[in-house]
Amino acid sequence: MIGKIVASIGQVRKQAGVSSDIIEVVAVGVPGPLDTARGVIRFAPNLGWRDVPLKRILEEQISMKVILDNDANLAALGEHIFGVGRGQENMVYVTVSTGVGGGLILGGRLYRGSSDGAGEIGHITVQPEGPLCTCGARGCLEAVSSGTAIAREARCLVERGGGQNILAQAGGNPAGISAAVVAAAAAGGDPEAGSIISLAARFLGIGVASIINLLNPGMVVLGGGVMEIGEPIWRHVRLEVEARALETSRTRAQIVPAGLGRRAGVLGAVALALALALQQK
């Protein structure tokens, strides 16, 4: 994995036609939890990594200064500096795809918390006795609103003998049921699929309303594959926010789609590198 990172850095550098001595810093977005000050990935279950000093390893191999930051934090920073959140003093970024992640821009700066753990929006509890989350708790936002959760609910429905339109949409194969399949069935008018989508969206709206009441942001940016399902998701998010967020904060908070898509993270890394380079002048 690290070999591939090093190779791709070299490749990009050659394509751009720049020598390594004029590159001041390489910013790398990584999954948390991590220690940004020491540049160590503390735990990355999907990679099977624990306490990997990626900053030091990369710096040795590429002879350039390296900084690490959380990938969702960098996506938030990307939207703040280059995307829909430009000029927003207080902005909450939420990405809803396989999981639910996020990042916070507070007082015009990326807010990392006391041990680089802030912004874990996917692990707000929205249904205390709800489905088990990968983190071990029950009813986290991620466990009820992610693409994974939408697909799981549809498969459970099929196992109980329902969801036949969803199953047909997946070519009759339960293992082929994804959030996109459920969304397609819902778009075709299937009420069971519609219910699964609207419930996931309602829980997302509940989470967003809680964040608005707690942080009173000027903008909430929602991105990720699940948001691309479109109006069936957005409508229910807005309804819950309308019902649950206090007037003062609700009327101040624009709720908008992310503008940078998959490029948010890498553009956030560019923003972080730029900030560091300019700081050193």
Added chain:
Amino acid sequence: MIGKIVASIGQVRKQAGVSSDIIEVVAVGVPGPLDTARGVIRFAPNLGWRDVPLKRILEEQISMKVILDNDANLAALGEHIFGVGRGQENMVYVTVSTGVGGGLILGGRLYRGSSDGAGEIGHITVQPEGPLCTCGARGCLEAVSSGTAIAREARCLVERGGGQNILAQAGGNPAGISAAVVAAAAAGGDPEAGSIISLAARFLGIGVASIINLLNPGMVVLGGGVMEIGEPIWRHVRLEVEARALETSRTRAQIVPAGLGRRAGVLGAVALALALALQQK
């Protein structure tokens, strides 16, 4: 009301033996929502006030500079500057009494949000289909964990024919049932009272865990009358945080009782006035 405020300012000034011309600023803690920049209380349902320009009115009457801030925010600032939160860069303050309020210290400063609405911890949703809150939403933290909520649950129990030990503790009068009465019955070993207390505490713990996952603070300060019920509340708060907060953030966050009691708000006002006076030097 304003006449009484003016009279008490004059009285305190005389007791302290200082003339008004050496007082640089008077900081006033008020219930939100408010506009701190203009010094206007936008809405105070308990006082029946709407859009009261308290800053301007007081300044005219006392001929001193006046600043307003949210009372729960000032209590948070008080604990941060003079209380248990001294030196904490990121601190969450929660007060659980008749209602549930709070304030956020982020990056060493009071965080007010984009329209002075931040810190409304009482209106995080912890039980989506739960009891109706005074704000109009269902299952807000305030609707399930406040002293008012604890008393309401006990009265409902009595109405359903249960809660006889609680009723006896209230001298046989259902209207006399308060959170303190329920706590006393629980302390006497009544399991029904114990269940009400532990459920309120569990929801509080769920809210605190969500805040820890979102903000990764170094400290969470819990105050107010309900926390003074003691270990029956604290135990269940800790259990839910243990079960729901992510390791990185959970192990970083001290959860401690407030240190200043009812003086937190006024000491926060002192801190705010001091900060403003020093800034002007």
